[in-house]
Amino acid sequence: MANNNGTCLKSTNPWFNTKGELCSQCSNNLIFWFKTASNGEVELGEGLKIGFHGININREAVVLDGSEAPVRIESKALLSSEKLVPNAILNKIRSPYRPIESKITTLPKDRDKLPSGRQILALTLIYKFKLEEAANIKPHFPLLNNRVYDTKFESQFYMISDSNKHVLEMISSSALFPLQRVHTMGDVYPKSTKLPKGEYTLQFYLRHDNVQYLEKMKQLVLFVEKKLEEKDFIRLSFFSQPDGPVTGSGNFTSSVLIPGVLEAFYVAPPTKEKIPKSCQAGSVLLGAISYGNLTLGVKEEKNPLKQTVSYQISYLVPPKIEDEKIKESFSTNIKNVSERLKEEVRDAKIKFFGSLKQNTEEERSEWKELCASLKSEYPNYTPLLAKILEDLLSRSGDDEKIRYNEEVIDAANEVVASVDKDDLAKYFSVKSDPEDEEAEEIKKKMETTREQLAQALYQKGIALAVIDSLKHKEKESIAIPKNLDNKTDESIPDSSGQFDMFEKNFKELKKWVDMKSPKYCLLLVLHEKRSGRLGTALKTLTDMIQEEGGPPRKKLYDLKLSLLEEIGWKHVVSYEKQWMHVRFPSSLPLF
Template structure:
């Protein structure tokens, strides 16, 4: 690239370098070095690139070449590439104990719970020994214990794990900050999830197949625990919402109000795809109400919609 002068080039101004040059006069030119992207990739720093430049224009109407044959020799030494180095961080080094704790928590979440339970428990206990009530560990343990395929075998452990998570939330401070039914926060999400899981586990303990294997020792204390937990959940969320309605239905059934339970179930029943638990609950409620024809209808639909759950063999 050629410019009329260095100043014009540095300012990015267009300047004309062409035009007639009378005999005896001179004109200065400024040659702009190529950008790094224009230098051949095979050229290394220190290499010399050679070429030529012409200062005249061929004109067939005139005698002679009009410019020097072969032009004037031009050379360029490839400069060294400037490597931008990232400045060293001036922030202090992180807390090694905190970094190690984060690493171990991440490792804990990756351990298969059912097949490597001892390893999971050992690491969880180690973390809790150094940092009691470490919420990520307690939440992870609750989620693993409350797995849909295995929760009925360890409902007592689920309740205990939920209580441990609930204890990490300062409910008075949370209520003062957000209000019980208003706003969202990580603390509220953890609290509500633990309350719901605990309530579901307490409800499952009352199922006939669970009672057959694990009878409830103190039914009055158990009923009080369920009612107290459900009441606390109701302080934070509307238990008739879709997320919590199954527990609300259980609450109505325990109060001897199957018709009210059916009312709330029917509100969310026509879903797509069909929800197995909703169909099953409605079948059971029809039986509780003594509506045998509706019960039989729903029982057949349950077999049609969810054949895998009720395979003969």
């Protein structure tokens, strides 16, 4: 025990104070005993001994520079023989980002003007990053974080929100409006937080009265540190010779150090197979390295993070090896130069076509002209037709909703017609040889074609549901005045044909994909709703929302509200509407 001021009291454990720190009196005694130790041990009398253990290492932080070369580490025992058992893991990814937008604003004069007359300015930096799966992340600004009293800047704040775009009205509008939800906020001391899969926006806020200082900070580097799951930890290998990582010989696991005798070993960088796919070039893998096991009477611990003493180790991620381009170069050698040139020109045209915008009428007119030209030049080319459909779906702000969705249906029909479904079905009925490179290339191409076919059928089904809903609303809007005159309006087309087309399209899509997968489940919900099975539709939609790994999508909750209203559960509708304000705030809070 120890009292609050850290001095020792008589007890069974008089070494530590209330904070778990070694008290000063005991620390002085240990220093004296260490200097007088013989063979690492000191006799205290009454059968008590104190043993000193330690391994001296020539470097505390180990940095692997991204090359294939290992790092040499020299070790030696200080007082007595020690068992050297090196262990190293990489458990974090630190990725760098530059801001995509920056702006300097003048703050209100009545509140943010100094007595000297200098006006305080605010710098806002906006960063975007993407998570392929849920993870614990921590933002870090090396220049500014963890400094309060010795920094020239003030009011460091950051805010992380999801940057997904949600459709406000799933089947009555094609316009996209950003709805952002704040996941975490922080200041000069950033904290770790768990985020689901998705795209995110980080806003950083900084104040100063000198505009030149803020101008220099407009390209401030942000580090996003992501923790790996324990199953994804990268364990590093050790060798007794520098060529070990290449030859595979001379593995180093443990050794007994003799006092005063130097022993060297090498820590190898991770192999390319172990590096996470989401890890971009320029990122840094961080972890810990330990050299001995200080736990007595327990099984040796191979995780350096759980050791009493560990040091930092880092690995700079080099540029990736472009295997696909290398394989492509081998495969294209079979074709002659003219064929290869035609394919390169075709792919370049499609890539340029995909970069065109459709924000104005003039841009849409140019897009349509190039679209017609490419379709006549490369008829029934599925990747081109799939790109046209993709561009149509990305268009926003179209007022004529029925005409727009009819264009989507026509584009989807062209994709479906360009695919030889019989050949596709025959191919997937037989397994391919995974060791045959040519067979793997064909498999990849066939899987892409199947994906394009399924996406076209899915988007066609959504567009058919949208048109059917719009026509149904038109009927309802004129039903009351027409009923007063006891007349029927023959100008409104019957939607029964639309229903048959939807069912036919739905059955075709079921042949190629699992309708319960998150990618296509929305069409299954609409199918159940149109069939009058509202309870099944609600259950399917609820399961889909719960299984989604990313931030919540507003269109799914809007559809859930419409189903609840049709069922007649008004109390649940009222409850869900209140939660909508929490899930999808209309604007971000101020700093």
